[in-house]
Amino acid sequence: MHVPDGVIPLALQILMYGISLTALYVAVRRVNKRLSEKTVPYIGVLAAVVFAAQFVNFPVPPSSGHLVGSTMVAVMLGPWAGILVIALVLFVQAMYGDGGILTYGLNLFNMGVFSCLVGWALSLLFFKGLKKRMGEKTAVLVSTSMASYIVTVAAAFVLGLELQTVPGFGLAGLLAITSIHALIGVGEAILTFVILLYFVKARPQVISFLSDSEVRELANAVDAPWAEPST
């Protein structure tokens, strides 16, 4: 889903830079001083895992796909910290030539701002509905996986709308990019489940949805990143 330079009209790139930089500013303001210093290593690891997972493509004939991870990081850290993590990952990828420099704003909007905010909101909605039926740990896994599937398809649809500015793409292209991501989304959901399962088992205290729950009481060494500073 990484758009290279030289495809999108400049005006749209500038617009998307404006939107994404505004969202980044808001994210920094929202995250500032709310995270515990003790959670920093986990966030670093999470960013590294997302980078690695985006580095390789899994086959989805006739195409291929890779994990985006936006919904997963949004559920774990909250949507604003999630946007910052994805911004960081996409920046390094742009330096690697995966996704353009000029299209960084557009890529950040699609995979970061849009995907983190919508993914988080959908996951929360599903989580609240499921947690009484299957317990919090299972509910967070299922709800995040479901939301990550929907967000992958929705983000592809948004990208398809943006690509309507490219001559030759058209509505058939919009249908193609959305339908192929309906398959890629399955891989996204599976990878999200597997990676999140590790954190649920190993470090449940870093998952924001599991705050104020029985899991939080099990947290022994690390403060929850979303916790307000004690006064």
Added chain:
Amino acid sequence: MERNEIVRFVIPVVVVVIAILSVVIFAGLASSNPDGFEWALFDFSGVPEPEGTFEGVWAFLGEGSVVEALTGAVGVIVVLVLGMIVFKALARKG
């Protein structure tokens, strides 16, 4: 930030991530098909792929499994360190 936590959690996870990444690359398990975006745009819709754009800071190393695994491992560590620097600056102390 607890140094023990870095030794007990961060380093093992990063080592495992780099190991998995390397195995996937060396074993040829990563798909060489165009990704969903590229397929929909360049293959399906027939939009010409842009040429002469920035190919990345490692382009001078060329291509190949070894280069890909090496640059991938470097990227993982760079993202880890950058993430820790950025979020440490934003975190509340204590």
